[in-house]
Amino acid sequence: MSRSVSIYVCQSCGAQTRQFFGRCNNCGEWNSIIEEKINQKTDKSIYTKINSATEKSPYRSEPISHTKNQIINRIPSGYKEFDRVLGGGLVPGSLVLVGGEPGIGKSTLILQSATAMAHERSVLYIAAEESAEQVKLRWNRIENSQSNLHLLAETDLELVIKELNYLKPAVAVIDSIQALHDQNLSSSPGSVAQVRECSAALQQIAKRENISLLIIGHVTKDGMLAGPKVLEHLVDAVLTFEGDKFATHRLLRGVKNRFGATSELGVFDMQTNGLSEVSNPSDLFLSKTSAPGISTIVTCEGTRPLAIDIQALLNPTSYSSPRRTTTGIEINRLHQILAVLEKNMNLSLSRYDCYLAVAGGLEVEEPGADLGIAAAIVSSFKNIELEEGIVFIGEIGLAGQLRLVRQMRQRINEVTRLGYKKIIIPDGIHTNEFETNQNLEIIKVSNINQALIVALNNI
Ligand code: TYD
Numbered sequence: 001m002s003r004s005v006s007i008y009v010c011q012s013c014g015a016q017t018r019q020f021f022g023r024c025n026n027c028g029e030w031n032s033i034i035e036e037k038i039n040q041k042t043d044k045s046i047y048t049k050i051n052s053a054t055e056k057s058p059y060r061s062e063p064i065s066h067t068k069n070q071i072i073n074r075i076p077s078g079y080k081e082f083d084r085v086l087g088g089g090l091v092p093g094s095l096v097l098v099g100g101e102p103g104i105g106k107s108t109l110i111l112q113s114a115t116a117m118a119h120e121r122s123v124l125y126i127a128a129e130e131s132a133e134q135v136k137l138r139w140n141r142i143e144n145s146q147s148n149l150h151l152l153a154e155t156d157l158e159l160v161i162k163e164l165n166y167l168k169p170a171v172a173v174i175d176s177i178q179a180l181h182d183q184n185l186s187s188s189p190g191s192v193a194q195v196r197e198c199s200a201a202l203q204q205i206a207k208r209e210n211i212s213l214l215i216i217g218h219v220t221k222d223g224m225l226a227g228p229k230v231l232e233h234l235v236d237a238v239l240t241f242e243g244d245k246f247a248t249h250r251l252l253r254g255v256k257n258r259f260g261a262t263s264e265l266g267v268f269d270m271q272t273n274g275l276s277e278v279s280n281p282s283d284l285f286l287s288k289t290s291a292p293g294i295s296t297i298v299t300c301e302g303t304r305p306l307a308i309d310i311q312a313l314l315n316p317t318s319y320s321s322p323r324r325t326t327t328g329i330e331i332n333r334l335h336q337i338l339a340v341l342e343k344n345m346n347l348s349l350s351r352y353d354c355y356l357a358v359a360g361g362l363e364v365e366e367p368g369a370d371l372g373i374a375a376a377i378v379s380s381f382k383n384i385e386l387e388e389g390i391v392f393i394g395e396i397g398l399a400g401q402l403r404l405v406r407q408m409r410q411r412i413n414e415v416t417r418l419g420y421k422k423i424i425i426p427d428g429i430h431t432n433e434f435e436t437n438q439n440l441e442i443i444k445v446s447n448i449n450q451a452l453i454v455a456l457n458n459i
């Protein structure tokens, strides 16, 4: 016998309660809670059944060393940058979720990759958001040759599953999961219940038929993937596609990856005929001009070093408290670096407005950028250009001491590759292997004062 009960589910974070609230207690979102009916079985739970069973359970587990090694033949996505983020290609039978803001280019990226994969294997593109004609229009923009890519414009989960069962493609694309819906549920497409049910059904068929599924998902206004967290737990990899609305470059990042490293970065450029790969992204983020307030750093995104420019502008303030704004860097890091500079170098920065930006719209979260930020600030404050061809790497401690950051070697290699002349790094690393390179001067310093004296040509 079953009895129907109501639960209340937040459409923003997926939290469940037994009572209706105007505001979600978990994520704080207003008017996001809706009622869902569930059938609660009044039978004994499986747990009580198993515990009361008298027969012995059959022996099923085995030592891990006896378990067979599985050889994974990854499917190349057609793009090296995409493969890098996936960890070498798509794993058969895996689910990959690609999230991003509307209009950023998710459908374009996946359509291009699906087209490339369709040269070698069967690929099905399920367009739930757009009509087949709209997808064809986009496809005409990016590719003009023949392709075996199968296209199905459908939003009904049942028909989608039937087609997957019939065609059994090696790869299938769902664009997007929020637009699919299961007729058996009363809630509207995109609601937590729909997303949960649709993704669970897709996962089952993907694992059973060994289909790699590329699922496109939307993000909410805070940049979180829309739909329940359960979706992120269910899939094998979560990638985000992001970029500046005003710039053409797009970044593909791995947030979760069961088959590869996370925080890997792939760089693309949106052009009139689709996305093209950027294999030397340092070119994108360097302004190649010299002026007071510009410094160059090397940051690491996953295993990938990127040389980028930091720009600072300091002006005497005309407000009672100075303005501090940042683009691409956390504001608290700026406050901290300003405080350290003020104390250690006796600069009266508290009477200056400070604006800080990363060139090219990139977000730099790691502390390795600290020294470069400090150099840009002091350079703008003193109105002196930094020496040409100089790169900064290092984290600044509160007492003004410099600390090494991870992956120093990769960063120094990138500096060498790009042909810079000088690099200032924290003390404490053996760099003999790099010192054979006559063109790069490596300067090791232990605190911020020393570093800036070198950088500003002893002024
Ligand atoms: P789209 O892939 O539809 O974005 P999403 O699926 O993430 O919503 O991309 C839409 C944007 O990309 C749109 O503003 C137009 C632009 N675009 C190009 O600049 N060049 C192209 O070749 C294509 C296909 C799209």
Ligand code: MG
Pocket (backbone or CB within 6 Å): 106, 107, 108, 129, 175
């Ligand atoms: Mg789209």
